[in-house]
Amino acid sequence: MSQKTPSKSEYFRQIRDALSGPTREEAHALSKQKPYKNEARLKSDVAEIGQSSRRNFLTAAAAAAGGVLAAGTVGVKKAKAEKLEIPEWSKSMGRPIEPRVYGMPSRYEKHVTRNRTDVLVNKQNFSDWSMTPLQHQEGIITPNGLIYERHHAGIADIDPDKHRLVVHGMVKRPMVYTMDGITRYPSISKFYFMECSGNGLTDWLKAKSTTVQQTHGLLSCSQWTGIPVSWLLDEAGVDSKAKWVLFEGADGSAHARSIPIDMAMGDAMLVYGAGGEMLRPENGYPLRLFIPGWEGNVCVKWLRRIKVSDKPWHLRSETARYTDPMPDGKWRQFSMTMECKSVITKPSGGMQLNGPGLYEIQGFAWSGNGTITAVDVTTDGGKTWRTADLEEPVLDRCLTRFRYRWNWDGGPARIASRAVDNTGYVQPTIEDLTKPRLIAGFVQHHNGIFPWNVSQKGEVVNGLG
Amino acid sequence: MSQKTPSKSEYFRQIRDALSGPTREEAHALSKQKPYKNEARLKSDVAEIGQSSRRNFLTAAAAAAGGVLAAGTVGVKKAKAEKLEIPEWSKSMGRPIEPRVYGMPSRYEKHVTRNRTDVLVNKQNFSDWSMTPLQHQEGIITPNGLIYERHHAGIADIDPDKHRLVVHGMVKRPMVYTMDGITRYPSISKFYFMECSGNGLTDWLKAKSTTVQQTHGLLSCSQWTGIPVSWLLDEAGVDSKAKWVLFEGADGSAHARSIPIDMAMGDAMLVYGAGGEMLRPENGYPLRLFIPGWEGNVCVKWLRRIKVSDKPWHLRSETARYTDPMPDGKWRQFSMTMECKSVITKPSGGMQLNGPGLYEIQGFAWSGNGTITAVDVTTDGGKTWRTADLEEPVLDRCLTRFRYRWNWDGGPARIASRAVDNTGYVQPTIEDLTKPRLIAGFVQHHNGIFPWNVSQKGEVVNGLG
Numbered sequence: 033m034s035q036k037t038p039s040k041s042e043y044f045r046q047i048r049d050a051l052s053g054p055t056r057e058e059a060h061a062l063s064k065q066k067p068y069k070n071e072a073r074l075k076s077d078v079a080e081i082g083q084s085s086r087r088n089f090l091t092a093a094a095a096a097a098g099g100v101l102a103a104g105t106v107g108v109k110k111a112k113a114e115k116l117e118i119p120e121w122s123k124s125m126g127r128p129i130e131p132r133v134y135g136m137p138s139r140y141e142k143h144v145t146r147n148r149t150d151v152l153v154n155k156q157n158f159s160d161w162s163m164t165p166l167q168h169q170e171g172i173i174t175p176n177g178l179i180y181e182r183h184h185a186g187i188a189d190i191d192p193d194k195h196r197l198v199v200h201g202m203v204k205r206p207m208v209y210t211m212d213g214i215t216r217y218p219s220i221s222k223f224y225f226m227e228c229s230g231n232g233l234t235d236w237l238k239a240k241s242t243t244v245q246q247t248h249g250l251l252s253c254s255q256w257t258g259i260p261v262s263w264l265l266d267e268a269g270v271d272s273k274a275k276w277v278l279f280e281g282a283d284g285s286a287h288a289r290s291i292p293i294d295m296a297m298g299d300a301m302l303v304y305g306a307g308g309e310m311l312r313p314e315n316g317y318p319l320r321l322f323i324p325g326w327e328g329n330v331c332v333k334w335l336r337r338i339k340v341s342d343k344p345w346h347l348r349s350e351t352a353r354y355t356d357p358m359p360d361g362k363w364r365q366f367s368m369t370m371e372c373k374s375v376i377t378k379p380s381g382g383m384q385l386n387g388p389g390l391y392e393i394q395g396f397a398w399s400g401n402g403t404i405t406a407v408d409v410t411t412d413g414g415k416t417w418r419t420a421d422l423e424e425p426v427l428d429r430c431l432t433r434f435r436y437r438w439n440w441d442g443g444p445a446r447i448a449s450r451a452v453d454n455t456g457y458v459q460p461t462i463e464d465l466t467k468p469r470l471i472a473g474f475v476q477h478h479n480g481i482f483p484w485n486v487s488q489k490g491e492v493v494n495g496l497g
Numbered sequence: 498m499s500q501k502t503p504s505k506s507e508y509f510r511q512i513r514d515a516l517s518g519p520t521r522e523e524a525h526a527l528s529k530q531k532p533y534k535n536e537a538r539l540k541s542d543v544a545e546i547g548q549s550s551r552r553n554f555l556t557a558a559a560a561a562a563g564g565v566l567a568a569g570t571v572g573v574k575k576a577k578a579e580k581l582e583i584p585e586w587s588k589s590m591g592r593p594i595e596p597r598v599y600g601m602p603s604r605y606e607k608h609v610t611r612n613r614t615d616v617l618v619n620k621q622n623f624s625d626w627s628m629t630p631l632q633h634q635e636g637i638i639t640p641n642g643l644i645y646e647r648h649h650a651g652i653a654d655i656d657p658d659k660h661r662l663v664v665h666g667m668v669k670r671p672m673v674y675t676m677d678g679i680t681r682y683p684s685i686s687k688f689y690f691m692e693c694s695g696n697g698l699t700d701w702l703k704a705k706s707t708t709v710q711q712t713h714g715l716l717s718c719s720q721w722t723g724i725p726v727s728w729l730l731d732e733a734g735v736d737s738k739a740k741w742v743l744f745e746g747a748d749g750s751a752h753a754r755s756i757p758i759d760m761a762m763g764d765a766m767l768v769y770g771a772g773g774e775m776l777r778p779e780n781g782y783p784l785r786l787f788i789p790g791w792e793g794n795v796c797v798k799w800l801r802r803i804k805v806s807d808k809p810w811h812l813r814s815e816t817a818r819y820t821d822p823m824p825d826g827k828w829r830q831f832s833m834t835m836e837c838k839s840v841i842t843k844p845s846g847g848m849q850l851n852g853p854g855l856y857e858i859q860g861f862a863w864s865g866n867g868t869i870t871a872v873d874v875t876t877d878g879g880k881t882w883r884t885a886d887l888e889e890p891v892l893d894r895c896l897t898r899f900r901y902r903w904n905w906d907g908g909p910a911r912i913a914s915r916a917v918d919n920t921g922y923v924q925p926t927i928e929d930l931t932k933p934r935l936i937a938g939f940v941q942h943h944n945g946i947f948p949w950n951v952s953q954k955g956e957v958v959n960g961l962g
Contacts, residue, residue: 119659122747122801126651127778128622132610134602135642138782140657141775145597157593170722170770171686176640177600178774186591192605194584218857218900221636221888257635284590305635307772309643310606313592317603336587392683423686425890435683 144168146178147245158186159285161228163249166377166396172223172431174252176307180328181314182228182250185284188334192318195282197264197302201340204269211318214259215304221257222301222324223430225398227370229327229354232478241494244380247482251396253431256322257305262297264338270297276344279321282336289330290344290366291323299324302335325400325429326368327477329354356469356476370400372459373479374407374434374451385490388442393420396431399453403427406452407434413446413483414461420449440486446495448483462496609633611643612710623651624750626693628714631842631861637688637896639717641772645793646779647693647715650749653799657783660747662729662767666804669734676783679724680769686722687766687789688895690863692835694792694819697943706959709845712947716861718896721787722770727762729803735762739805744786747801754795755809755831756788764789767800790865790894791833792942794819821934821941837864837924838944839872839899839916850955853907858885861896864918868892871917872899878911878948879926885914905951911960913948927961 137144146162161182164174181187192211200206228250241247265277270293277296280288291300303322304311311317316333323330329349344350344366356364374397379385393411397404403426408417420436434449451459462480469475483495602609611627626647629639646652657676665671693715706712730742735758742761745753756765768787769776776782781798788795794814809815809831821829839862844850858876862869868891873882885901899914916924927945934940948960 119655119747121653121655121799122749122751125623125749126648126653128651129613129625129627129646129648129779130622131613133627134610135644135777135779137599137641137774138657138776138778139654140782144774145599148594148596157595158590160594162594162598168775169773170684170775171720171773173638173720173773175773176602177642179600181594183591183594186593188586188591189604190584190586192603216856218902219635219859221898223890255636255638282584282587284587286587308634308636308638308640309602309609310633310635311603312600313603314594314600317605334586391681394684425688425892427890433686437683 144178146181147249149241149246159184161230161250163245164252165243165245166249166251166375167244167380167383169377169396172253172396172433173307174254176254176309176312179226179252179254179306179312179315180228180250182328183283183285183314184287187314188281188283189313190282190318190334195318195336197319197336197338199264199268199338199340201278201338202271202274202342203265203340204271205267207264207268209264211304214302214319217259217263219257219259219305220301221255221305223253223255223427224322224324225251225253225370225429225431226322226328226331227251227373227398227400229329229368229370229476232480232482233475241381243382244375244377247381247494248375250328251398251431253398254306255308256301256303258301258303258319258322261300261302261321261338264302265297265340268340270340271342273342274340275342276340278337278339278341278345279330279332279335280337280339281316281332282334287329287332287349288337288345288347289332289349290341290347291321291330292366293340295323295326296338303331323368325370327354327370330368354476358469367477370398371477371479372399372401372404372451372453372455372457373397374404374449374459375482376409376447376449376484379447379486379492380484381492381494383492385440385486385492387490388440391438391440393436393438393447393449395420395434395449397422397434397449397451398429398431399451399455399457400429401457402429402454404432404434404451405454407432407436408450408452409434409436409438409447410450411438411440411445411447414448414481417450442488444488445486446483447486448481448495450481609643611646612714614706614711624649626695626715628710629717630708630710631714631716631840632709632845632848634842634861637718637861637898638772639719641719641774641777644691644717644719644771644777644780645693645715647793648748648750648779649752652779653746653748654778655747655783655799660783660801662784662801662803664729664733664803664805666743666806667736667739668730668805669736670732672729672733674729676769679767679784682724682728684722684724684770685766686720686770688718688720688892689787689789690716690718690835690894690896691787691793691796692716692838692863692865694794694833694835694941697945697947698940706846708847709840709842712846712959713840715793716863716896718863719771720773721766721768723766723768723784723787726765726767726786726803729767730762730805733805735805736807738807740807741805741809743802743804743806743810744795744797744800745802745804746781746797747799752794752797752814753802753810753812754797754814755806755812756786756795757831758805760788760791761803768796788833790835792819792835795833819941823934832942835863835865836942836944837866837869837916837918837920837922838862839869839914839924840947841874841912841914841949844912844951844957845949846957846959848957850905850951850957852955853905856903856905858901858903858912858914860885860899860914862887862899862914862916863894863896864916864920864922865894866922867894867919869897869899869916870919872897872901873915873917874899874901874903874912875915876903876905876910876912879913879946882915907953909953910951911948912951913946913960915946 164178164180197209231250276290301322319335320333321331376395378394397407407420409420410417420434423433426432465480485495629643629645662674696715741755766787784800785798786796841860843859862872872885874885875882885899888898891897930945950960
């Protein structure tokens with residue numbers, strides 16, 4: 033491939049042409065997405081955090097290297113940072129590309145995995161769960177390999193070509209769908225969080241969990257792709273007397289739930305994709321129900337059957353499980369909405385602060401009832417609360433990132449967050465929650481405010497108990 | 498764990514309480530996110546596509562199964578679809594959860610991988626690329642294991658604890674940063690596409706690529722997490738005469754680019770996270786430059802050095818590579834914006850339509866200059882164009898999904914898409930593009946309209962050539 037090398041003046045003419053056109057300037061003007069709502073505060077935070085964390089930087093080496101480098105020529109070879117040690121990876125060829133590969137994280141990130149509970153040890157691991165490492169999650173999207181799991185009979189290994197979805201019961205035209213049929217419909221893709229109703233159950237009374245993965249890791253967020261359930265129900269023709277719809281899984285447990293018809297005909301989706309690809313086996317491949325904002329166990333995985341009826345089924349998962357004990361000795365059924373909640377993920381249990389100074393407190397807030405409108409943060413155990421910044425995009429029933437600037441004075445501290453959604457609902461304290469609820473056994477729907485304690489040594493530990 | 502079983506009337510009281518409260522009704526009212534802009538059209542599409550694709554469904558089996566099932570009791574065991582074959586995965590326990598696992602796709606999805614080019618075969622695979630399987634991508638987020646690759650000396654394997662970033666040149670205070678220092682700053686997370694300047698180069702003249710992975714797969718989209726470059730440049734103190742900034746990688750090729758100071762101080766980010774976790778090694782772990790809307794090769798991976806100057810460096814990647822030949826024999830340098838473009842991903846090369854009827858045409862549109870405002874679709878080779886629907890969220894410099902209802906009459910067809918961005922720029926035809934550009938050798942910045950041909954048999958093939 034030949035080319036003419038332009039003259040120096042030609043270079044500069046071309047550079048001017050390439051750089052001064054309206055296209056790029058317009059691009060700058062168009063950059064309206066603000067990373068945080070309070071840009072001015074962000075700017076001052078950055079300057080101060082930079083200053084306070086500079087002790088971590090190799091300023092001596094920098095000055096030396098910089099001195100040499102500033103005097104270097106424009107040639108890239110000559111301008112290498114010679115006074116800094118040149119690592120092996122800069123002096124050798126890296127790993128070549130192999131054909132047909134699905135990539136994996138760096139070997140230096142092997143500690144970032146899903147994990148089973150470390151508080152409640154099941155005797156078998158078929159009816160089990162694993163949790164998302166929220167302390168390592170950047171942004172709002174949970175990587176597909178880290179979306180939390182909850183199974184009642186292990187992970188089904190389903191051949192999509194042989195999978196069938198039956199729609200029947202109080203309908204005019206019972207139907208059986210293949211995956212080819214379902215994926216031929218127009219698809220929709222929406223960002224939503226998903227949370228297990230039991231998220232936090234291991235910490236309500238025992239406070240043994242050490243990290244946010246173990247206290248809040250039955251929580252993930254993805255972009256879910258599929259079709260509204262209503263499209264298939266419309267096609268089958270729902271009887272006007274129908275009130276409830278059964279959704280049943282094809283796994284060995286035949287896990288199933290009764291869903292009110294208004295939700296089945298509303299936002300409920302039949303999902304086959306998550307995070308840009310087909311569902312993972314542990315998340316219901318090839319098809320699951322997804323009800324935005326409702327507890328994970330109603331989002332029935334490996335979905336094989338939809339049955340329409342005029343009453344609920346009162347299945348085992350609606351009587352023995354997934355119910356809430358009340359002070360009068362009764363158990364509340366069908367409480368499926370995951371209410372407004374938040375948690376600080378950084379700093380969180382197991383982390384270590386390196387001396388007094390400015391730190392950014394980060395975390396997630398979410399609500400099954402709508403969008404997050406505010407998050408407050410306390411650093412003195414709830415005596416005073418201040419407003420955190422929310423990162424765009426703030427989406428309906430989706431994880432929202434918040435951040436708050438904290439100037440740690442080096443003394444013991446107790447940090448927590450409190451979220452508010454657009455219904456006006458405020459995340460309750462644990463004391464508030466125990467008033468209408470009986471605390472016994474496994475506790476579902478724990479959306480109480482959760483504290484981390486910071487010691488004088490900078491150690492961050494579970495603040496409950 | 499004991500529980501009292503409530504009486505039947507108590508059941509119904511509890512159900513009423515749980516289902517009739519303001520909380521859930523508000524949740525419904527709050528569901529303002531529309532999947533597509535034109536809801537009315539979507540509804541009619543669904544009905545018609547359902548009808549036309551019903552031939553794929555097992556209606557005979559459905560009627561039989563439905564008949565039996567409708568007569569069944571409410572007990573879930575009895576109500577199983579007995580007339581349908583019960584697969585092995587419904588009769589056995591699935592795979593149990595192992596501790597500390599990073600999940601992988603189903604074994605039935607092994608065909609969904611990145612892949613090297615099948616047109617230009619490199620003699621070695623160190624300076625190489627692999628492409629994203631866009632034909633399989635659901636939603637706008639590319640899974641982390643499928644983000645496209647481009648390397649000049651293979652994939653560097655960097656220990657983040659030993660990695661250093663130097664900032665020097667025309668600055669007041671040269672600095673060296675550790676990864677701990679960089680990640681202590683407040684972080685921002687933004688959704689952006691990333692595209693190689695050479696995306697499509699194999700198809701401009703040769704038309705041998707068979708799938709959209711091979712024609713357009715040097716394109717991915719993620720939520721990128723990091724800090725603005727400007728924060729570190731502000732800390733170093735940029736000289737008022739500075740005009741250009743060098744960004745250099747720590748890989749064996751020391752790949753580097755000169756970036757205008759206004760972009761370095763603008764939207765440019767130092768990125769360490771993508772898609773919810775730390776960058777993958779092949780995408781620059783532990784640190785890369787990311788310039789939204791600009792060609793991928795300026796988003797220097799494995800970033801080790803930032804040098805400020807008053808002129809560009811004219812590196813090999815700015816003279817021998819990543820330049821555009823012009824009709825006058827000169828080569829255009831520093832043309833880094835990826836202009837407005839789109840492509841149909843479904844149906845696309847290698848797919849097969851199953852007879853005449855309604856099909857949803859889906860694809861991606863994107864622009865390095867802003868947001869997508871419209872996508873037109875033709876099914877008659879460009880004679881007529883009709884407006885497609887855009888799926889929310891439509892974000893600045895991000896992939897946008899479009900869809901269009903197509904009633905295929907079973908005859909030969911030529912389908913293509915044409916995107917428009919909010920600067921008013923319209924994606925050009927290939928003929929339009931060749932007027933100001935010389936077509937020779939590797940062609941960069943190919944954003945021409947790309948057609949697929951559909952045969953009478955329903956085969957979809959590359960429409961170029």
